[in-house]
Amino acid sequence: MRESEEKHYIARYTTLVVVWVALIVLTWLTVRVSGLGFGTLSILAPFLIASVKAFLVVDYFMHLKYERPFFKWILLVVLGMVVVVAWLVYEDVAYR
Amino acid sequence: MSIQESYLEAGPGSRLFSWIFSTDHKRIGLLYLMVIMSLFFAGVALGFLMRLELISRGPTIMEAQTYNSLFTLHGVIMIFLFIIPVTTSVFGNFMLPIMIGARDVAFPRLNLLSWWIFVAGAALALATLALGPADTGWTFYAPYSLRTGQYVSLAVFAVFVLGLSSILTGINMITTVHRLRAPGMTWHRLPLFVWAVYATAWILVIATPILGVNLLMVMAERFFHIGVFDPALGGDPILYQHLFWIYSHPAVYVMILPSLGVIAEIIPVFSRKIIFGYKAVAYSSIGIAAVGSLVWGHHMFVSGYSYTAGVIFSLFTFLVAIPSAVKVYNFVGTMYRGSIVVDTPFYFVLAFIYMFAIGGLTGVILGALSINIHLHDTYFVVAHFHYIKFGAAALGFFAALHYWFPKVFGRMYNRGFANLSLLVFFIGFNLLFMPMFVLGYEGMPRRYFDYLPQYASLQVLSVVGSWVLVLGLVMMFGNLIKGLLSGKPAPQNPWGAATLEWQIPSPPPRENFREIPEVQHSPYHFENVRRELD
């Protein structure tokens, strides 16, 4: 089970820089949209953009896009857990 | 192989250092055993004193403040320093690598670090005993935990440190099972104990950090008044409870899953029959871990949170009983039409099934909203969780001790005396805890230093039970220690089991296997293995 000769993904410098540019642009965008939407929904747009940024970092800087499926599955489990826990806590807080 | 050439023999240099700096998973397992059993007996002593105080009304041997500190420390020790880590860190460490055909865990040095962190956490927790133990209960509920003058921050920091140890162990176990299985050891040929520890490790990794940060926030509240849990600052103490139980409920599955795994190992061997429904038992471990992460709110039915949440959590609580029941059915189904060999580990199994049934079913009872209103924070709850955590989970650990003792130490203990000690323990346990169901139903609250006259007779019965129980424990461990010091050398495979640990000498050599085995089939076929004990 031990592979000393594994093929490792090596990220291209250009790819990394392109992703970085996207991240900077998205950051600027986050600031721009933060005024939109009213009340508590105003968190939604920046949060969604933040998630896009996070996924760019995970996929390209952390190479998840090129990893074996196992890593993607455990990320899914983690995100699922987060969603379910938040949902259950909100079931309390929203209806008190 | 004689004891001289096994992992027990000290390496060059100081004997002590070769143990406490060893990266050998077997030695680390024993290091955990020594520390945890010492702490267990400290916890037993605390429980004994608590019971003694309650033999009569009013202050008997201590004042109320002391009593509050005792039950807090009893809980912290028994939960965080005994039942959560014990089976995973002792037998998970010792047996899991061997059972999958590996020479060690994935990260041996990290394993040693986990033990050292555990010792540090234990030292911190015991320090509070000397300095001024918390009186909040092991649950450290806000806002009292934010206000009380005792050493709460030190106590929660100790638990935080212990959580780190858990997390690192969990990471190690998951990676080990994924990466170090021997050739031919497919997932569906894994022994059920391995499945159980694997599921446990996932809970440790996912749930523990949430408790960790929750406790950090309690410390931040105490030192810096950040306000998140403090109603005086606009905070919500129920949120503390949510974060606390999001860990602490899955934690109870950490406590029971490895024990269920041990029982799943013992039953086929002593029924001389393959486990009934291997896949169901294996996947039920995962199912319990998964669904068990969704039920934490059943500790909070009367906290003041929303009724909607209560209904949802009650439903999930009923659902989580299903995979647990699957295991019990399959255990019994294995024994049915098997060729039962009645020996010490098998007696433990019988006791376990009884305890697990009572503990589990009373848990389902408590999961009903309407009933919970009457039973919450009463002795009924105390009885329920002692049946499941002590009667079942801890008993599973004791079963593991009696099952794997010959393998670990290369000696046999006196089985007749072990059986007797189990009987005494069993009688004492039921005398101690069964009356508590009635006390709780009749309204006696838990964590109370005093009680009304109508509860007196059952309290006294319970106290007497505690003495019998302690006698049983002394007999049991005295017997094991005697076996360790002067027991007869054990054969390689005394019980005639088919998992990989029984195919290597007792005690195992340092690198476990001369050659990594090539696994051909699942571990519960007994045609080619013979029982080697008389």
Add this chain to the structure above:
Amino acid sequence: MSEGMERTAHRDYTGAKIGMWLFLFTEFFLFFAPVLLYTIYRFRYHEAFVASSHELDLATGSINTAILLTSSLTMAVAVSALQRERARLCLWMLGLTFALGAVFLANKYFEWAAKFSHGIYPGSDALAGGPPGQGIFYGLYFFLTGLHGLHVLAGMTLIGVMAVMVHKKRVSAADHVRLENTGLYWHLVDIVWIYLFPIFYLVR
């Protein structure tokens, strides 16, 4: 025995990465819980959160975000460089990452100092006298950015150690998983900030 184990352990590249990813998930949950509390309190005390958020320096926050994103780039380049046996480029990139981390922390220090000098710190009279939402906003702000800052410090330490090991050729193209894992840790620190930035600086 341990010699043999260590040699084989080093060669289990995938195993080492699994271990690191699992550890990162625990860090993720560590930050998730207080952020969950944040969302609840933001709902409960929306006005106070908006007001307090305006009191934070958006420029510094945005610059710090850009700094960490850039440091993630330099970190990723460092890993690729070492995989291509460009040890010197790797060292330069590690140095840059470290420096960017230091600048981030310096900015945070100035931000916090400014707040303290205005009497805004957890448990201060100013906060105790104000609306509860304000106290909780700042309580969460200091707690989360403080916890994050500790992780930045830890990451910088790891990067420093890696730089030494790359320099000594103990970490190289043939055995670079420890550098990669350090990179993973650093990226997580970046991701946490990606979320902390909008939730504190952009409440409108």
